[in-house]
Amino acid sequence: MFNAATHYQIDYADLSLVLALVRGGTLARAAALLRVDVSTVFRAVRRLEAALGQTLFEKSRAGYLPTSLASNLAQQAERAEQALEAARIGVEQGGEVISGTVRLTCTDSVLQGLLLPALAQFMPAYPALTLELSTSNDFANLSRRDADIALRLTTAPPEHLVGRCLGAVAYQVCASADYARLHPDHEWADLAWIAPDDFLPDHPTVAWRREYLPGVRLRYRCNSMQSVAELVRAGLGVAALPDFLVGNGVQPLGPALAGHDTALWLLTRPDCRALRSVVTLFDELGRHVRWLRS
Template sequence: MLIAGRHYRLAFTQSILAFIQVFNASTHYRLDYPDLSLILALVRGGSLARAARLLQVDVSTVFRSVRRLEAALGQPLFEKSRSGYLPTSLAQALAEQAERAEQALEAARIGVEQGGEVVSGTVRLTCTDSVLQALLLPALARFMPDYPALTLELSTSNDFANLSRRDADIALRLTRTPPEHLVGRNLGRVTYRVCAGTTYLRAGSPDDLASMTWIAPDDFLPDHPTVAWRRQSLPGVVPAYRCNSMLSITELVRAGLGVAALPDFLIDERQGLMPLGEPLEGYDTALWLLTRPDCRALRSVVTLFDELGRNLRWR
């Protein structure tokens, strides 16, 4: 639910107090927000000195506060090691709650400053590294400054199961047939062309594809359209380089190490990538923007989904 100003602050306070009350019921200690801030600072800093700087207090104050809190709770929150202070599972869970509280307070402040409702919360988004680099980052730069209270957690993966396992809220995927249990939007056709770097082309003729040094996806992407095309059109070719990432393949081509079939959104002649022919006919795919049906009730997810639909472009 989207809440503004003091109403947002009230909802946040009720939420965090409910958590604290449940926790207090089992420990008989009244955990409060300064306690959570202390734990979060030490988890983030990893040492007393860095936590002290984050809290703007001296090191001895942090040390005494942690010892006092552990004694009150009757269990350790951190383990001292040569690398610093390592949080226990309890400290990690409390730090996550503190981080949510911090985000909620920031959203409340922004709502007051802007005099209205704000889109806030955390949205988890997954895509491939090539889509992230070439398409997603430019899109985010266009609209994310308009949502200062919205937090994104980005991960790169080729796995649809991220959404199915609820590890992510939104996915950007290259596919012709997205899973039926997801809802989404087809953002457009993606074609592939064989490309070479300018330095590689200077060393030989681009006429005979079979005689060239090939760079290709490895077994991590066995059904990739470019793999199917190469097996059909150049069955005798054995790639000299294999990668589990189309972005890495693109960089090898740019470095002049060989040729590869690349998606159109990664092909930029200004950056030394030269197409050697027309798009591979019959081996195109599509970029899909996908989410789970239950996420359509979340204002933060719907907002990001709609903005991506408007801002993702490559032609």
């Protein structure tokens, strides 16, 4: 229980009030979340601020903006909310429940091609586990402690992280069925090429293209491999894609690009191995993403 400098004892109703106004941003939306009227929320906030002797919200044209104190209380409220939900589920299921929030980062292509199908397999079994997802192409998230787990395509994961290799990933030149049918005998260099832009200068497909098609003109440049795949699927040209994005309207035009494969790594920080929620998600991803590639 939070003990303010004024010795006022914050209770769960106070935390729920602050959380509702932080989430809603206005008195009307907070009232709807709490299922009370607007005047009740207004009076309750004024009473709480008076009891604490501190301002919780600044009124602006955009609504009610939380102060740092309100933001901190809202975070505590979310944890309390999760704990109550975990307790409720534990009573219903008659056993121990995995709960908490785990932050996971991956690229958008791994998210669409591998992670979402895996989550659909096991996340329903963990109703009290909250997953925060972010897409990024680097390891900075884990290094800055912005994330707990990462799924990364690499041949050399950072030494300060721990994890396991889930399997090799190969790349193939691909096109949509319609595009392949319209260009059956064309040389690869004469096709409309779609590729990552300078945001991914060291991508394996970029290295392959520089080696084997150094003079090819790029018709489309994208800042993510998922966008490259979507343009291919739309029939706009060809691209070298990871094998887990092949299918659903995208077909290979040839064998895998020899010498330019990579690997999918499941990584975490050493300190996260003490967190049961992180370990549980890590192990489930290891089983189900591996299963997808088996």
